[in-house]
Amino acid sequence: MKKEMIKSKELSASVRSGNFEEVVQGYTEEAALKEASRCIQCKNPACISGCPVGIDIKKFIYQLGQKDYKSAYFTIREKNDFPSICGRVCPAEYQCRKACVFTKKDSPFASEQAINIHFLERFIGDYGMKNNLEIPVKKDAGLSKHKVAVVGSGPAGLACAGELARAGIKVMIFESLHKTGGVLRYGIPPFRMPRDILDFEINYLKNLGVEFIPNFIVGRVKTLQDLFSDGYSCIFLGLGAGVPSFLGIEGENLCNVYSANEFLTRVNLMSAYKFPEFHTPVNIGKSVIVIGGGNTAMDAARAALRLQKISGITPDTKILYRRTEVEMPARRLEIEHAKEEGIDFNFLIQPTGFKGDQDGFVKKIACLKCELGEPDSSGRRRPVPIKGSDFEIECDLAIIAIGLKANQILTSVTPEIKTDKYSDVIVDPGTMETSIKGVFAGGDIVGGEGTVIEAMGMAKKAARAIIEHLSKN
Numbered sequence: 320m321k322k323e324m325i326k327s328k329e330l331s332a333s334v335r336s337g338n339f340e341e342v343v344q345g346y347t348e349e350a351a352l353k354e355a356s357r358c359i360q361c362k363n364p365a366c367i368s369g370c371p372v373g374i375d376i377k378k379f380i381y382q383l384g385q386k387d388y389k390s391a392y393f394t395i396r397e398k399n400d401f402p403s404i405c406g407r408v409c410p411a412e413y414q415c416r417k418a419c420v421f422t423k424k425d426s427p428f429a430s431e432q433a434i435n436i437h438f439l440e441r442f443i444g445d446y447g448m449k450n451n452l453e454i455p456v457k458k459d460a461g462l463s464k465h466k467v468a469v470v471g472s473g474p475a476g477l478a479c480a481g482e483l484a485r486a487g488i489k490v491m492i493f494e495s496l497h498k499t500g501g502v503l504r505y506g507i508p509p510f511r512m513p514r515d516i517l518d519f520e521i522n523y524l525k526n527l528g529v530e531f532i533p534n535f536i537v538g539r540v541k542t543l544q545d546l547f548s549d550g551y552s553c554i555f556l557g558l559g560a561g562v563p564s565f566l567g568i569e570g571e572n573l574c575n576v577y578s579a580n581e582f583l584t585r586v587n588l589m590s591a592y593k594f595p596e597f598h599t600p601v602n603i604g605k606s607v608i609v610i611g612g613g614n615t616a617m618d619a620a621r622a623a624l625r626l627q628k629i630s631g632i633t634p635d636t637k638i639l640y641r642r643t644e645v646e647m648p649a650r651r652l653e654i655e656h657a658k659e660e661g662i663d664f665n666f667l668i669q670p671t672g673f674k675g676d677q678d679g680f681v682k683k684i685a686c687l688k689c690e691l692g693e694p695d696s697s698g699r700r701r702p703v704p705i706k707g708s709d710f711e712i713e714c715d716l717a718i719i720a721i722g723l724k725a726n727q728i729l730t731s732v733t734p735e736i737k738t739d740k741y742s743d744v745i746v747d748p749g750t751m752e753t754s755i756k757g758v759f760a761g762g763d764i765v766g767g768e769g770t771v772i773e774a775m776g777m778a779k780k781a782a783r784a785i786i787e788h789l790s791k792n
Contacts, residue, residue, distance in 0.1 A: 324431055325354040327438050332659040336621075337628040339509045339592050342656060343407070343438075351442040355384040358434050361420055366436060369418030371776040372398045376415060376436055383439060392447035395440060396454050400481045400779075401474070401520050403448055404503065405772050406441025407512045410614070410650045414772070428651055448519055456527070458487030465789045468493060468551040470537045470729070473501020475762030476557030477524060478775040482782030484527040488789065491551070493535045498588060501559055502763075503771070505588035506580075506615065508622050511653075538729035543758060552792065553757045553785045556744060557778060560723040560763035566610070570673025571719070573681040575602060579611065579619045579720035586622050592629060603630055604716030608684055610670055611720030612640040612647040617654065619718045620662050637663040637712070639670060641689055641702035667691070669704050673717060683711045723768055743767055751781035759785055 328344035329335075335342050346354065364377040375394055382391035395402045409415075415436045416422065416429035423430060446452075466489035469476045477500075480490045498504055500517050525531070537546070546554055563578035565571055582601070585591045589599035607627065609620040616638060624636040638657070640647060643666045647654060658664065667689040674683040688708035691700035725742040737745045737754040744753055744760045751759045761777030763769055 322353075322357045324357070324433075324435065325350050327435070329656075332656075332661070335510065336624060336634070336660040339622075339625060341513050342510050343652075345445065346438050346442045348442075351383060351439060352386070354435050355380050355439060358384070359420070365418040365420060366415045366434070367418075369415040370398075371414065371770070371773045372779065374398045374415075374440075379443065380434070380436070380439060383443060388443060388446045389450075389452060391443045392452050393454070395443055396447070398779075399440075399772065400478050400775060401771075402440050402444030403516050404444075404474075404512065404520065405775075406437050406439075406444050407516070408503075408507060409437050409772050410770055411435075411437035412651050414770070427645065448516075454485065456485045456487075458485070459786075459790075460487065462786065462789055463487045463489070465489065465552040465792075466491065466550060467785060467789075468537075468546045468554045469557060470554065471495075471501055471557035471559055471762070471764075472499040472521075472531060473557055473559045473762060473774065474503060474771045475559070475764075475774040475778040476501065476555065477503075477520065478778035479555045479557060479759075479761065479782045479785075480529045481524055481527065482779055483785060484524065484529050486782075486786050488786070490529045492529060492531045493537050494531060494533045495536045496588065497533050499531050499533060501557075502561075505584045506618070508583070508587055508618050510621070510625070511618065536728060538732050543729075543733055543755065547757070552789055553759065555778070555781055555785065556729070556753070556758065556760035556764055557762045557774070558726060558729060558744075558760075558764040560743075560768050561726045562724045563719070564722040564724055565719055566670060566721065568670060568672045570675060570681065573673050573675040574679050575604060575681045575716045576673055577716070577718045579609075579615045579718050580723060582619055582718050583615070583622065586626070592622070592626060601626060602716070603627055603632065604714070605632055605635060606713045607636040607716045607718070608712060608714040609636065609638045609718045609720055610640075611722075612638070612642065612649055613720065613722070614649045614653055615723075616640075616718075616720035617649045617657050619720050621653075621657055621660060623716070623718065624660055624662060634661050635663075636661070637665055639665050639668045639684075639686070639712075641667065641669050642691065642699060643667060646691075646699045667702065669702060671709075673714075674711070681714060681717055684714045684717060685709065685711050723763070725764055725767075741767060749780075750784035751777055752784060757788070 379394040412429040416433040419433035421432040472494040590597035687704040689702040692703040759781040762774035
């Protein structure tokens, strides 16, 4: 492989760490063409198998290389409804890029020589957006008499709604929050995904006739049976996983101990980084500790560091992780960006308790050092605490980012829906239909936390099954 990988332009760490502007600037046309020219157009492209929705990667990269950007856009949109979003947030190094022929088979993630498929996808997605390319709508007159309720406006709900609307079905999306987008809006910071990208995709659905009802909690305002009684032929559940997991250690109820979910919702959805223009303060500390090793932990740490700089505080943000960097599930790109921005990574450390002052505010974290033992059910080596290795770290704000669980507001009042031991909804893997006829589900509410494009893949499968179901009625 002689041609060097073309890197995307980025804002410098010194500039970007003081604001919430998008870090990765994307490819210019020249850079995109150079990167596309590195693709050797494999006879049996393994990269496609690495894509959760099966984009014809070989084809769209060839079209891009021929400067046929319109065709490349339509090729991607055959499988992926939101290329500009996925090109920004998909963990490509664990998916399509990892499957690239230029990555060694035993590598835990993509090599640097693997084609930057996600950046090429982003370039094409942004081209389609800037040129207002419209996807052909194939409405079926027989389906126009039906309407479908979609619960949740995250990636699964949006993807399902788009598929159904293009088939001519009337779609209503019910969202519990006051703004639409789900985790795409409240979970992912603007420096990774600008809000105008998300708003464009939501407005596209509105132009297709999809209607949105915010501030509406299905399971409280109305039950699933109420929706059926209102004339909805089918229901899709894209509820996501919005309940934070905690460590179960002493002091988690101290002031200034946040779940990452609350912290990021305050920052991203409620625009705390623009306080006092927006009335949602975050009591940012001088010594911030983030516990966890996933993308959410990276987002929380990088957002906290920016808030420190914006507030005039000398940045001091640390990440504590029980394993080593190799085992971190976060994107390699996000880890590198966090390091460049000044995040201090501390590995093989397990928190054992929070300690506060007389006013109930966190001041220290008690920890143990760890070593790696045998692999656990995740395939990663299990962290084993070392006895007698106790120590403390100064901390006046802690963010717990160790995962999310299913919200049970709906399932708790709908016993007919079968769930597993994790409270995730059980579905038929072929159709995504739940134990209730006519009710389908996809995304994080099915099988736990996953990626944006995995949620979309489930939603598209459910949409196809809904269309087939409605075609018979």
